[in-house]
Structure formats: structure tokens, C-alpha cells
Amino acid sequence: MLRIRVSSKLEHQEIEHPSGPLEFGRGPARNNVPRCVLKDLYVSKDHIRLQELEDGRVRIENLSQRNSIRLNDDNTILAVGASREIVPPVHLVVGETTVDIERVQPGPEERLLQVIASSFPRRADESAHKTLMELGRSPSPETLAHWFETVIAVQRAAASSQEFFQQTARAVVTLVGLDRGLVLLRREGRWMVQARYPDPPSSFLSPGGGGREFSMTMLEHMERERRTLFQSAQSINPAESLQGIEAVVAAPIFDACDRVVGAVYGCRSRFTSHAGLGIGPLEAQVIQLLASVVGVGLARQEQETRALRRLVQLEQFFPGDLAREMEQDPRVLDGQEREVTVLFSDIRGFSHMAERLGPMDTFRLAGDVMDRLTARVHETGGVLVHYASDGLMALWNAPKDVPDHAARACRTALAMIAEQPSFDAVWQERLGVPVRLGIGINTGLALCGNTGSKQKFHYGALGHAVNVASRVEGATKQFGIPILLTGSTHAQLKKIGETPVPSEAAPTSFASRRLCRVRLPGIDEATDLYELHAEAATKEWEAWRANYERGLALYEAGRWLEACRVLHTLLLDNTEHDRPTLMLLSRATKNLQEPPQPFDPVID
DSSP, rough: EEEEEEOSSEEEEEEOSSSSSEEEESSSTTTTOOEOOOTTSSSSSSEEEEEEEETSSSEEOOOOOSEEEEEEETEEEEEOOEEEHHHHHHHEETTEEEEEEEEOOOOOGGOOEEEEOOOOOOOOTTSSSOHHHHHHOOOOOHHHHHHHHHHHHHHHHHHTTTHHHHHHHHHHHTTTSSSSEEEEEEEEEEEEEEEEESSGGGTSSOOOOOOOOOOHHHHHHHHTTSSEEEEOOTTTOOOHHTEEEEEEEEEEEEOOTEEEEEEEEEEETTTSSTTTOOHHHHHHHHHHHHHHHHHHHHHHHHHHHHHHHHHHHHTTTTTTTHHHHHOOGGGGOEEEEEEEEEEEEETTHHHHHHHHHHHHHHHHHHHHHHHHHHHHHHTTTTEEEETTTTTEEESSSSSSSTTTHHHHHEEEEEEEETTTHHHHHHHHHHHHHOOOOOEEEEEEEEEEEEEEEESSSEEEEEEEHHHHHHHHHHHHHHHHHHHEEEEHHHHHHHHHHHHHOOOSSOOOOEEEEEEEOOOOOOOOOEEEEEEEEEESHHHHHHHHHHHHHHHHHHHTTHHHHHHHHHHHHTTTTTSSSHHHHHHHHHHHHHHHSSOSSSSSOOOO
């Protein structure tokens, strides 16, 4: 006789085949040969023919016209149309399915155990209803409905709660009609009782009390066989009989990886009114159903725990609604190249602040600032990539499409700067200086996805566009400008500003000034820098910007004297001198004194 175990993502079954040929495949049986149908799209309709030979070997024939069979663990290949005779045990791999074959000869002890068909490992007022024992073997439709309601009630219970296990143990008694119900889980190699009904144990055992609650022999057989086993009154062993046990049944509980992690266990006593009834196949089937429900519940608990953990991770980066949407469709987190707008922010002079405040207050200051800045990022649908001590990185247009991503980033930057007075109200007295931010923004292509590891998820972006944004944020220190944009971001704003938008949409035109063309540290290509002034500007500021940009154009054309005349007028009657104007005027003056050969208008 052959014992065959079939396992895949979609099914787990065990077959005892007494003799003759047996075929495996995705299609129906043919030529009156028994067939084990495999639920695997990568298996052929007719794939394997198996037959035990008289000398104990097994003949394996590949019936497929296009797919091979892998034999044992040495990856031997059985080609299309080939056959081989092998001494069991044999391990076969077809598609995503494994088939394990062994010869069995039932021993004397195993003949005492009866089995029912292999289970698929995953997948009210009771007073008016009879148990299986009281019904005989022909339940009415109403009673069948009651059984299903009982099973559904067990399944609805939260798998993490004690009530889930307690309802299962109770159903063994009230639904099946046994005298005792247990739910056991395998913990660190030991069988541990999670729930029992009735309780306490002494109410069930022999009149003298004491003794075991369950049979270790029965559980060991069940775990080895991986299916439901039951013993009748005639086959119970003497040790259990002395404890008052007349018949027992045990059904395995499987986890999501098809491991036996527990059992639903029931027994009947010689000291109750049910003595002499034993346990039959129908009762064992229902016990098996309850065990399957527990397995499904445990798998659901594990799945919900993973989903919750993943959602918590996603909410560290994404706004709540987007995080929940992405948890439902994790494919959007796959690495992909996208055009994104990246923002870096930093607290100016943070090292001196930390020295003055000490560790505890420095921690509070950074937390206060980051809380407010993070809220501003989420308000515009941005993704918070990471914090770096006194700064953060955020991006837009990944992982979901956001057509106006550059405008959203600019709007966020202005909202961040608008938070500065609230920081000062709390911290300036202690610091002696105001809390100021520097923000750099750039738009370009980046590879977006999990930039962490398999062990620690971290959504982010990598690429040249990210590096440029970081350097632009650093440039705010030299120019004394709170928000700097690159030419690529400015071009996006101009493109959006030229496109008609619905009246209810947020404004997309921004007041900006081209400062100069620079060569950033570590970046070979020159970059145009713009100041982001506001979402809208006064006519006075627009006139002032026009004069600055006219002076910049004269400087870049090498007309330094004319540039000095224009730039000098911007400094008159201005108590807070504009640093970019001073820098440009200084360079023009120096070039007048010592004309460079050749002249390069790009500023390092």
C-alpha cells in the first residue's frame, strides 16, 4: 500500500492507495484510472502515472507533453515521456506541487486507530437542538443549519481572544455530544491546553479524580499522520481505560505554513450517561471541521497582525488615506523610476541651539519642529521619507501620480516658513535667537520604492534629483534665502501656471526670483537657482525682482559696470540688505578691477 502526500499553495491532501495505477494531473480522470486532481496551473492536464510493483519499487511515468518532473532532492529530471522505477520513499516536484510517496504496512497499534479523509488545513440557544449522538446518523436540515451557525459563531470570535478557543471546546460537547472538549496548542515542543469544557478537569475524570486530560500517544499519532484520528471503546488502551476514558478523537490544527500547531481533542467517559456510545466517523468529521475553523482563525489573526504592522509602517511615510490604500495594493511600492519633486528642510544653527539647550530640551525642540513640518507635508499629500536630526526629506508624485507635485511642494515649503513665528513664541526666549528654516526643492527623475531592506521597510527615493535637492537646501545658508528652487521645479510651476485650472483648485502661480546659475558641491552640471518668495507678490516686489533679474542678466553678459549701477539702486533705502544682491554686486565689482580670462558666469 502506498501513502501519498500532496502539498501546494492551494491544497494539502493525503491518499492511501492500496494497489493498481494512480494518475495525477490538472484534468479529469481517463481510461477508468483513479486520478488525484492537482490544483496547480503549472501542472499538465495529465502529468504523472504511478504504480506500485510487486518487488516493492514504484514505477513513475511522465505523461506530460511539455513539462518535466523533478525527482528527490538531488534534482534528477524525469523528462517528457520517460519513466523510472524507484524504491520508495520518493519525492516529486511538478509545477508548484510536491508529491511524497512511501510504502506503509500498518502495525498492530495503528490498526486500533481509525481515520477520516484528510482535511484541508486552512481553509445561540442550544437547548432546542440535538447533538450528533442523539440524532443517530441522519440529521435534519434544521439541525444542519444549527451546526453551521455554531461553526460560524466560533469562526467569528477573535482568534486572539480566549473566547475563540473556549467556544471551540464548548462546541465539542454541545454540538458533537462528547463529554469533554479541549483545544491544545503546540508551544516549544509541549502540548498546552488553551481551553477546556467543562471546567475544571476533575469534573470529568474518574471518581477518584486526578489523571491526564489528554492522550500523548493519540496526539503523537495525529501529528505524525497529519490527519484526524479517533478510537472506539474496543480499541482504547488500558491506561486510558483506567482513567475512565471510553473513546477519543483528535483533529490537527494547521498554521499558514501547513505545520501542525495544535489540536481539537474530544473524548467520551465511562462514567457518564453516554457510556458505551464510542465515537463515530460523523462525529470525527465535525471535530475536524472545528479544527479547520481554528486554523483559519489563527491564520486570520496572523494576517491581520501583519497587515496592521505594515499599515503602521506605511503611516510613518504616507498620509492615512494613502497608507490604507497602499496596504490594500502593495504593488505600488515596487521600485519604479518617476519624476518627483523632492524637498529637504533644515533648522538653521541647530548645533549652537543644542549646545545652549542641553539634550532634553534639544530633543523637545526637534520634536516640536518636526511635528509641525510633518503635518504640513501630509496636508498636501506628500510622502515623509525620513528625518535627519534637525531636518527632513519629503517627496511628491510617488508612489501615486500627482500632476501638480511641484506646486504642492512649494505650497508646503511656504506653510513651513509660516510656522516660524509659532516656534519663536515658544523657544526664542530660551535660545536668544529665532528659529529659522532652510528649504531646498528640486524636480527630476528618481528611483522610488523600498530603499531599506527585507528586514526593515523604508520608502524613499534615490538618484541625482535627490542629491541636487539636498545641495540646494545647503545653499540657502550661503544665499540667506529661506526657500530655494531649481530651474526644473520652476519650469514645472510655470507650466502649471499656464494651464487653466478649475476655480475651486488651489492657486498655482508663485512669486519667484531667479538668483543666479550655480555649481553645487559634488554636482558637475550647473543649476539655476530661484528664490520662492510667496504664492502671490505685491507690485512693489515684482518691480524690485525685475530690477534684480535685469542686473543678473547684465552680470552674466559680462557688462559688469551696468550691472553694478542696477544692483546698487536695489540697496538704497533698504535697511535689510538682500544677500544675493550684495554677492552679485561684489562679484561684478571684483571683475571690473580684475577681469577674469575667461569669464564664467556660473557661481561655485
